[in-house]
Amino acid sequence: MTRTDATRPHPAAPQPGATSLSAAAGTFRRLRLALSASGLGQWLTVPALSAMAVLPEDDTGARLRAVGGVLALLVLPAVLLAPLVGALADRIDRRLALLIADGLRFVVVLTVPLVDALPWTLAAAFLVGCLSLLWTPAATAGLPALVSDATVSASAGGAVVARGAPEDDLRAGARRSAARAAFGPAPFAALAFALLALIANAALGASHRADLPLYATAVVFAVSAALTALVRDVPATEPITVPAPLKLLFQGAGLDRAGRGLGLAIGGAVLAASAIAAVARVHAGELGGGDAGYGAVLAGLAAGLASGLFLGPRVLGPFSRRRLLGLAVIAAALLLIVAALVRNLVVVAFVTAFLGVAAGAAWSTASAAVRGLGAPDGEAPGGDRPRAFRRSIALVVVLVSVAAVPAVAGALGSHRIDVGDGYDLDGSMSALLIAAVLALVAGAVAYRRLDDRRGIPLVADLRAALRGEVYVPPSQVAEPEPVRREHGVFIAFEGGEGAGKTTQARLAAIWLRDHGYDVVTTHEPGATKIGMRLRAMLLDRDTTGLSDRAETLLYAADRADHVANVVRPALERGAIVVSDRYLDSSLAYQGHGRRQPVDDIARVNAWATGGLLPDLTVLLEVPPADGLRRLSAPADRIESEPQEFHERVQAGFRALAEADPDRYLVLDASRPQAELSREIQYRIREILPDPIPAGTEDATSTFPAITDV
Ligand code: TYD
Numbered sequence: 001m002t003r004t005d006a007t008r009p010h011p012a013a014p015q016p017g018a019t020s021l022s023a024a025a026g027t028f029r030r031l032r033l034a035l036s037a038s039g040l041g042q043w044l045t046v047p048a049l050s051a052m053a054v055l056p057e058d059d060t061g062a063r064l065r066a067v068g069g070v071l072a073l074l075v076l077p078a079v080l081l082a083p084l085v086g087a088l089a090d091r092i093d094r095r096l097a098l099l100i101a102d103g104l105r106f107v108v109v110l111t112v113p114l115v116d117a118l119p120w121t122l123a124a125a126f127l128v129g130c131l132s133l134l135w136t137p138a139a140t141a142g143l144p145a146l147v148s149d150a151t152v153s154a155s156a157g158g159a160v161v162a163r164g165a166p167e168d169d170l171r172a173g174a175r176r177s178a179a180r181a182a183f184g185p186a187p188f189a190a191l192a193f194a195l196l197a198l199i200a201n202a203a204l205g206a207s208h209r210a211d212l213p214l215y216a217t218a219v220v221f222a223v224s225a226a227l228t229a230l231v232r233d234v235p236a237t238e239p240i241t242v243p244a245p246l247k248l249l250f251q252g253a254g255l256d257r258a259g260r261g262l263g264l265a266i267g268g269a270v271l272a273a274s275a276i277a278a279v280a281r282v283h284a285g286e287l288g289g290g291d292a293g294y295g296a297v298l299a300g301l302a303a304g305l306a307s308g309l310f311l312g313p314r315v316l317g318p319f320s321r322r323r324l325l326g327l328a329v330i331a332a333a334l335l336l337i338v339a340a341l342v343r344n345l346v347v348v349a350f351v352t353a354f355l356g357v358a359a360g361a362a363w364s365t366a367s368a369a370v371r372g373l374g375a376p377d378g379e380a381p382g383g384d385r386p387r388a389f390r391r392s393i394a395l396v397v398v399l400v401s402v403a404a405v406p407a408v409a410g411a412l413g414s415h416r417i418d419v420g421d422g423y424d425l426d427g428s429m430s431a432l433l434i435a436a437v438l439a440l441v442a443g444a445v446a447y448r449r450l451d452d453r454r455g456i457p458l459v460a461d462l463r464a465a466l467r468g469e470v471y472v473p474p475s476q477v478a479e480p481e482p483v484r485r486e487h488g489v490f491i492a493f494e495g496g497e498g499a500g501k502t503t504q505a506r507l508a509a510i511w512l513r514d515h516g517y518d519v520v521t522t523h524e525p526g527a528t529k530i531g532m533r534l535r536a537m538l539l540d541r542d543t544t545g546l547s548d549r550a551e552t553l554l555y556a557a558d559r560a561d562h563v564a565n566v567v568r569p570a571l572e573r574g575a576i577v578v579s580d581r582y583l584d585s586s587l588a589y590q591g592h593g594r595r596q597p598v599d600d601i602a603r604v605n606a607w608a609t610g611g612l613l614p615d616l617t618v619l620l621e622v623p624p625a626d627g628l629r630r631l632s633a634p635a636d637r638i639e640s641e642p643q644e645f646h647e648r649v650q651a652g653f654r655a656l657a658e659a660d661p662d663r664y665l666v667l668d669a670s671r672p673q674a675e676l677s678r679e680i681q682y683r684i685r686e687i688l689p690d691p692i693p694a695g696t697e698d699a700t701s702t703f704p705a706i707t708d709v
Contacts, residue, residue: 027146027231027232028143028146028174030227030230030231031142031143031146031227031228031231031234032143032177032178032181033227034098034224034227034228034230034231035139035142035143035178035181035182035224036181036184036185037220037223037224037227038098038101038102038135038139038182038220038221038224038228039181039182039183039184039185039186040185040188040189040192040220041102041105041109041217041220041221041224042105042132042135042182042185042189043185043186043188043189043190043302044189044192044193044213044216044217044220045074045105045109045125045128045132045217046071046074046189046298047189047190047193047213047281047291047294047295047298048109048193048210048213048214048216048217049070049074049109049112049121049124049125049128049214050067050070050071050281051193051197051210051213051281051291051294052070052112052113052116052121052210052214053066053067053069053070053118053121053122054066054067054210054281054282054285060282060286060410060413060414060426060427061409061410061411061413061427062410063281063282063285064279064282064406064407064409064410064427064428065406065407065410066118066121066122067278067279067281067282067406068278068402068403068404068405068406068407069122069125069403070121070122070125071125071277071278071402071403072399072402072403073122073125073126073129074125074126074128074129074132075129075395075398075399075402076126076129076399077126077129077130077132077133078129078132078133078245078395079245079246079395079396079399080246081130081133082133082242082243082244082245083242083243083244083247085130085133085134085242086133086137086240086241086242087242088134089134089137089138089240089242090137090240093234093236094138094141094142094145094234094235094236095142095228095231095233095234097134097135097138098135098138098139098142098225098228098234099225099228099229100131100134101131101132101134101135101138102135102221102222102224102225102228103221103225104127104131105128105131105132105135105218105221106218106221106222106225108124108127108128108131109124109128109214109217109218109221110214110215110218111124112124112214113210113211113214113215136182137240137241137242138234138240139178139181139182140175140178140179140182141236141239141240142178142234143174143175143177143178143181144171144172144174144175144178145234145235145236145237146174146234146235184306186302186305186306187299187302187303187306189302190295190296190298190299190301190302191295191299192213192216193213193291193294193295193298194291194292194293194294194295194296194298194299195292195295196212196213196216197210197212197213197290197291197292197294197295198292199212200212200213200291201290201291201292210291213291243388243391243392245391245392245395245396246392246396248388248389248392249389249392249393249396260449261326261445261446261448261449261450262325262366262390262446262450263389263393264442264443264445264446264449265325265326265329265362265366265442265443265446265447265450266362266363266366266390266393266394266397267393267397267442268329268332268333268362268438268439268440268441268442268443268446269328269329269332269358269359269362269363269366269439269443270359270363270393270394270397270398270401271397271401271435271438271439271442272329272332272333272335272336272355272358272359272435272436272439273301273305273332273355273356273359274397274398274401274402274405275336275401275405275431275432275435275436275439276297276301276336276339276352276355276432277297277298277301277402278401278402278405278406279405279406279409279428279431279432280294280297280298280301280352281294282406282409282428283348283426283428283429283432284296284297284345286426286428287343287344287345287348288345289345293345293349296345296346296349297345297348297349297352299349300349300350300352300353300356301352301353301355301356302356303353303356304352304353304354304355304356304357304358304359304360305356305357305359305360305363306356306360307356307357307360308328308356308357308358308359308360308361308362308363308364309360309361309363309364310360310364311357311360311361311364312324312328312360312361312362312363312364312365313364313365315361316462316465316466318464318465318468318469318470318592318647318648318651318652319461319462319465320451320452320453320461320595321365321595322450322451322452322595323447323450323451323452323453323458323461324361324365325362325365325366325446325447325450326443326444326446326447326448326450326451327443327447328358328359328361328362328365328443329358329359329362329439329442329443329446329447330440330443330444330447331358332355332358332359332362332439332443333436333437333439333440333442333443334436334440335351335352335354335355335358336355336432336435336436336439337432337433337436337440338351339351339352339355339432340428340429340432340433340436341429341433343423343424363390363394366390367387367390401435405431405432405435406428406431408427408430408431408434409426409427409428409430409431409432410427411427412427412430412431413427414426414427415430452595452596452597453597454597455599456471457471464655468651469651469654469655469658470592470598470648470651470652470655471655472598472652472655472656472658472659487574487689488570488571488572488573488574488575488576488577489571489576489577489615489616489687489688489689490567490571490576490577490579490612490613490614490615490616491508491576491577491578491579491614491615491616491617491618491684491687492579492581492582492583492584492614492616492617492618493505493508493578493579493580493581493617493618493620494581494582494584494585494588494617494618494619494620494653495619495620495621495622495627495653495669496588496621496622496624496627496646496649496650496653497624497627497628497630497631497638497639497646498622498626498627498628498629498630498631499620499621499622499627499669500620500622500630500669500673500676501580501581501618501620501669502523502580503673504618504620504673504676504677504680505521505523505578505579505580505618506521507673507677507680508578508618508677508680508681508684509521509578511677511681512576512578512684517575517576517688518570518573518574518575518576519575519576519577519578520566520567520570520575520576520577520578521578521579521580522562522566522567522577522578522579522580523579523580523581524555524558524559524562524579524580524581524582524585525538525539525555525558525559525562525581526558527562527566527579528558528561528562528565528566530557530558530561531558531561531562534554534555534557534558534561535558537554538551538554538555538558538637538638539636539637539638540636540637541635541636541637541640543637548590548594548596549596551590551594552586552590552594552596552601552604553604555585555586555589555590556586556601556604556605556608557608559582559583559586559605559608559609560608560609563608563609563610563612567579567612568610568612574689576688579614582614582617583602583605583609583613583614584617584619584653584656586601586605587601587602587605587652587656588649588650588652588653588656589638589649589652591652592648592649592651592652592655593641593645593646593648593649593652594645595648598652613663614663615663615687616663616664616665616683616684616687617657617663617664617665618664618665618667618680618683619653619654619656619657619664619665619666619667620667620669620676621650621653621654621666621667621668621669622668622669622670623650624643624646624647624649624650625643626670627646627669628643628646654666665679665680665683667679667680
């Protein structure tokens with residue numbers, strides 16, 4: 001890994017001032033446009049160069065190997081030379097690196113149709129691969145370096161974050177913008193290639209069909225270079241970090257079981273997507289299509305991948321991300337089987353698009369699942385390393401599959417199977433089937449390894465997720481053990497942030513005291529001396545890197561102390577204990593919110609509390625967005641979790657209540673406070689040791705003084 005001096009301010013960095021503001025915004029926009037153009041060129045080289053390798057001859061094996069060779073040589077530099085080129089990119093001026101990369105790619109791509117010989121096409125693929133390797137880090141570091149509050153706010157389309165956001169956020173936004181510019185054009189490039197191929201076929205004839213896309217690619221690089229030339233300076237204030245894929249992969253051997261499962265899942269998804277891309281050109285020919293068909297399949301794949309990346313984090317909100325990851329890989333593998341067996345190019349393009357969606361969803365889900373996994377060398381989870389690890393696996397799998405799948409396809413050759421009128425199984429179809437089976441096995445093993453909801457039936461889990469809920473089988477809600485207590489009653493108030501349970505708990509306690517009961521009001525976390533220290537650790541935003549399990553155990557420790565020193569003694573003397581939060585908070589927040597197994601948390605807590613469960617749990621429900629808006633104090637560590645987290649917590653509470661309705665009173669917290677108090681009082685009446693006659697209050701408007709102590 002190489003780093004530049006990250007904090008050195010650049011003398012030419014734009015200063016927010018009236019004229020420099022618009023000039024800086026203009027520079028930012030120009031560079032972003034240049035990056036998009038260059039990204040388009042980069043993606044165009046993939047179909048254009050590989051189509052050029054399809055020689056007009058009959059030997060299918062040779063065609064397959066030639067296309068595979070071009071694709072492999074495009075990727076090879078990223079696998080082997082990444083640290084070397086990264087170091088180079090770090091040493092030379094960013095703008096110069098971009099100009100060199102685009103200028104030389106222009107020259108190399110332009111010469112390919114002029115020379116028109118396979119060895120040069122292969123060499124060109126390797127050179128383009130190297131130059132893209134130089135371009136990518138310079139681009140992703142270049143754009144954020146141009147950012148200041150002024151530049152981004154003034155740049156209408158690029159306003160990734162609001163004015164006034166910290167500069168780090170602005171830079172992160174610009175980094176995303178650079179990534180979008182680099183990868184976003186992929187579907188458009190494939191479509192443009194298909195269109196250019198159609199035009200070329202009509203205008204130039206079959207023998208020069210790949211020439212036009214290649215010339216167009218060269219022009220795109222020239223435009224990008226010209227746009228970059230207009231940018232006067234790209235400061236070197238952003239660090240360039242280029243990890244070495246093979247090294248990371250080698251270190252990845254030290255990953256734990258789940259980490260290896262994650263690696264398998266990524267490998268499976270990438271294998272499915274890259275296998276079809278590797279044989280698509282020749283297979284399109286076998287199905288009666290040409291370059292345009294090839295472009296259509298690639299466009300389907302790229303558009304599918306983009307949609308999958310977008311959808312991955314958004315679909316099935318409450319569903320376990322780890323389960324989703326395994327399922328997405330399995331879906332991609334099954335779709336690859338369909339794509340391999342269908343002998344209709346249009347259907348293949350559509351199925352490939354869905355395959356892309358599944359693979360893209362797997363990829364983005366992997367980034368969510370990667371959090372919390374053990375990293376190699378016992379390093380703390382999180383950070384850039386898991387992402388780099390994910391990327392390394394992808395690169396190596398792409399390289400191996402684009403080299404091996406066409407080679408296997410060529411070696412297997414075509415076979416005719418005697419079913420019905422006869423079915424032609426081409427070499428590429430057989431190779432795709434083999435790749436699909438490998439991806440399927442990888443997906444299935446990954447699913448098993450990553451499954452964080454073992455024992456929970458998948459169909460019920462999926463069905464609940466479709467309804468926006470988390471499925472909790474009744475058996476997993478902690479069974480109450482016989483608890484020794486005299487006459488006491490234990491009431492817990494639960495709910496998400498800002499539900500108003502503290503207020504309702506207090507009102508219920510006042511009402512009970514008015515009736516002469518001995519009432520103990522308490523809360524979690526932090527009702528005891530030790531608990532207060534635990535609370536500080538748990539809620540302080542300065543507590544960083546606390547693992548989910550440790551968090552769960554700290555809450556359980558607080559609860560154990562709370563039960564032993566406050567709740568149980570009070571119950572044993574016959575008091576009514578009203579607690580603001582109890583066990584369900586852990587099941588909802590640490591279980592559903594943090595996506596940890598709910599049954600494990602229930603077990604730990606059953607042990608911590610000696611199996612003490614409330615006689616009644618009042619659940620106040622409020623939409624998380626409203627609840628979070630109601631908070632007045634600065635958000636604590638848990639409150640500042642993203643809204644999706646709070647949505648899961650809410651769904652978790654609901655599932656717990658539904659699993660044991662007799663023990664819960666579920667109320668819509670947006671109703672008027674007085675109404676809520678009244679319903680709570682009615683329900684509490686039912687469990688009081690000496691019930692208040694229901695009609696008394698209505699008849700007299702005053703409560704009889706009941707003394708049970
Ligand atoms: P607190 O300040 O008591 O807030 P609230 O009014 O929401 O109860 O903070 C408690 C926080 O701790 C709250 O965000 C929920 C969280 N929590 C858990 O995550 N797990 C638990 O077991 C408990 C008791 C609380």
